[in-house]
Amino acid sequence: MKIRAGILSEVVRMAVESLKAHKLRSFLTLLGIMIGVATVIGMVSIIQGLNRTFLAELESAGSNIIAVTKFEPGVRVGRLSEEERQRKDLTFEDALALERECSLVRAVAVDLPASFFEGIAIRYRNIKVQDAIVLGMNDRFPHVLSVYLPEKGRFLGASDIEHSTRVCVLGSEVAETLFPHTNPLEKRIRIGAEEYTVVGVLEKRGSLFGQSQDNFVGIPITTLMKHFRYDLGNLEITAVPTEAGVIFEAIEQIINVLRQRRKVGFGKPNDFAVFTQDTILDLYNQITGAAYLVMIIISSIGLLVGGIGVMNIMLVSAKERTREIGIRKALGARSKDIERQFLIEAVFLTFAGGLLGILFGFGVAFLVRAATPLPAAVTGWSVGLGLFVSIAVGLFFGIFPARKAARVDPIVSLRYE
Numbered sequence: 001m002k003i004r005a006g007i008l009s010e011v012v013r014m015a016v017e018s019l020k021a022h023k024l025r026s027f028l029t030l031l032g033i034m035i036g037v038a039t040v041i042g043m044v045s046i047i048q049g050l051n052r053t054f055l056a057e058l059e060s061a062g063s064n065i066i067a068v069t070k071f072e073p074g075v076r077v078g079r080l081s082e083e084e085r086q087r088k089d090l091t092f093e094d095a096l097a098l099e100r101e102c103s104l105v106r107a108v109a110v111d112l113p114a115s116f117f118e119g120i121a122i123r124y125r126n127i128k129v130q131d132a133i134v135l136g137m138n139d140r141f142p143h144v145l146s147v148y149l150p151e152k153g154r155f156l157g158a159s160d161i162e163h164s165t166r167v168c169v170l171g172s173e174v175a176e177t178l179f180p181h182t183n184p185l186e187k188r189i190r191i192g193a194e195e196y197t198v199v200g201v202l203e204k205r206g207s208l209f210g211q212s213q214d215n216f217v218g219i220p221i222t223t224l225m226k227h228f229r230y231d232l233g234n235l236e237i238t239a240v241p242t243e244a245g246v247i248f249e250a251i252e253q254i255i256n257v258l259r260q261r262r263k264v265g266f267g268k269p270n271d272f273a274v275f276t277q278d279t280i281l282d283l284y285n286q287i288t289g290a291a292y293l294v295m296i297i298i299s300s301i302g303l304l305v306g307g308i309g310v311m312n313i314m315l316v317s318a319k320e321r322t323r324e325i326g327i328r329k330a331l332g333a334r335s336k337d338i339e340r341q342f343l344i345e346a347v348f349l350t351f352a353g354g355l356l357g358i359l360f361g362f363g364v365a366f367l368v369r370a371a372t373p374l375p376a377a378v379t380g381w382s383v384g385l386g387l388f389v390s391i392a393v394g395l396f397f398g399i400f401p402a403r404k405a406a407r408v409d410p411i412v413s414l415r416y417e
Contacts, residue, residue, distance in 0.1 A: 029313045032306025033353030033393060034360060036299045037386040041361025043295040044382040046368060047288050049375030054284055064244050065144070065277055066105075066251055068098075068237035068258070072273040073283050087271045088262060089232035092221055095138070098239060101257050104250040107143035109238045112136040112221055114228040122217055123190040124178040132174050133216040134191060136224030144240045147213075153185045153200030156220055164222040168196040172204040173214035191217060194227060247276065303389065306353060307397035310346050314401035318342065339406035346398025347391055354390025358383055 067073075070090055071080075095110035114120060114134040122129040139158045141148040148155065150169065160167050168191065175184050184198045196219060205213040224230060241250035254274055258264075264271055328338065365376040 029309045030306065030349050030353030030356070032302050032304075032309050033350050033390050034306075034357040036302030036306055037354045037357025037390055038360040038364065039295065039299040039302060040389070041358050041382055041386055042364035042368075043291070043299075044379065044385075045361065045365035045376045047291055047295075048379050048382075049365075049369070049377040051288065052377055053375050055281075064241055064247050066239040066241065066247065066254065067273075067275055067280075068094075068239065068254060069273045069275075070233055070235075073275060073280060083269075083271070090235050090237060090272065091232060092138075092225070092235070094258065094261060095237045097261060098237065098254055098257055099140070102239075102250060102253040104242050104246045104253055105239050106242045107140045107240055108138075109140045109144040110138050110221060110235065111141075111238075112224060112230055112232070112235045114224055114230055120192045120228070121190075122174065122178070124187065127178050129174055129177050129215075131215065132171070134224065134228065135216050135218050136221035136228075136230070137169075137218045138221050141218075144238050147203070147205055149203050150200040151203045152183070153198070155200055155202075156218065160220045161222055164220055164226055166194060166196045166223060167199045167220070169200040169202055169218045170198060171202055171212075171214035171216045171218075173212055174217055175201045191219065192228065251276075303393050306350070307393045310349055310394060311397040311401055313349075314342055314346050314398055315404065317345070318401055318405035335406040339402045342402035342405045343395070343398045346402065347394035350390045350394030350397075351387070354387050357390070358386050361386070 068090065070087055071084060092110055092112070095108045098105060099108040112135070114136070119130065120132075120134050122132050122134075137156060138161050139156050142150075142155050151172070153169070155169055156167065159165070168189070170178070170184060178184065178189060179187065184201055187198050188195045189198060190196075196217075202214070202218075207213060239250070239254060241247045251274055255270060258272055258274075259270065262271060369376040
């Protein structure tokens with residue numbers, strides 16, 4: 001065993017010295033491996049960061065949310081079927097009916113944005129916010145979505161919805177812009193042409209995929225429908241069941257009520273969509289799955305190019321060292337020793353490329369996180385995958401040159417100049 005260990009260590013030493021003797025050539029050879037592994041690490045880090053952010057956002061909203069929309073999630077306007085184009089819009093009255101008639105639904109929130117094309121300006125004295133969303137809301141949001149809790153003041157009340165009052169709640173970003181050094185409560189701001197009294201400021205939510213979730217003003221939905229232009233196609237209804245164990249029964253009640261209100265015939269499909277967070281998560285996983293596929297294709301090209309480069313350089317090395325191989329065999333080296341040495345050189349090359357690729361991938365991920373709104377999270381399994389793939393490439397593309405070098409006739413090798 002000691003003799004074999006000594007032989008193996010000698011083989012490793014000779015392999016490393018051979019690579020050191022051709023530093024530039026070795027570095028150029030491992031560039032392809034480095035690029036492939038860096039692609040894997042960088043993209044996995046970004047996608048994992050997005051996944052964590054998205055999951056955290058879903059969890060913060062609540063785990064038993066039921067969404068009701070005109071179209072199924074993921075449907076694009078340009079791809080609507082004839083049946084989908086003929087669907088009626090959901091209405092505020094639909095939301096009221098769901099809360100009134102569904103015994104297993106605890107609360108129903110409904111929101112409707114003002115038309116984006118109006119360019120509604122929000123002002124307080126000489127301070128102006130131009131790009132904030134004006135969102136019509138009912139009073140049930142804090143009961144349905146925990147992310148809409150007021151940090152200061154209160155949320156919109158039932159009487160505000162009933163009487164279409166001119167009050168508003170501010171997202172934290174709008175509040176910080178309009179009132180950087182002042183308490184905004186009970187201040188009057190101008191939204192478009194009318195004045196509204198600020199009754200609350202909501203807790204900060206941060207951004208999701210680079211989009212701020214705090215850059216909006218909430219007003220009673222009935223007020224919005226009186227004073228602003230809107231498209232009912234953008235109305236969203238969100239419900240929460242009385243308890244977690246009856247979510248599917250609550251969905252059945254919602255479907256039955258809406259089918260009756262919309263006069264959907266027996267045996268005909270729903271002309272609306274009802275889904276839970278699991279549906280949204282499945283759709284998101286499909287999108288990230290496509291991103292993973294693109295990542296695999298791109299990284300595979302880099303690894304293939306790197307592997308071919310390794311095979312090429314090892315074949316050239318075997319040719320250059322033909323006489324050396326003959327001398328070693330004449331002194332008693334076995335074909336297995338020669339084959340092992342060249343295989344170790346190939347694996348060492350790709351392993352070094354993998355390490356550099358991991359470091360470069362980390363750098364890309366951290367740069368993306370620092371310079372863009374995209375999150376990035378380095379995972380241990382992606383590092384292990386990068387190292388495993390780099391070693392596997394070295395073994396796969398190094399076998400042929402190693403065997404070719406090992407089969408050289410020692411007599412012919414000694415005559416080689």
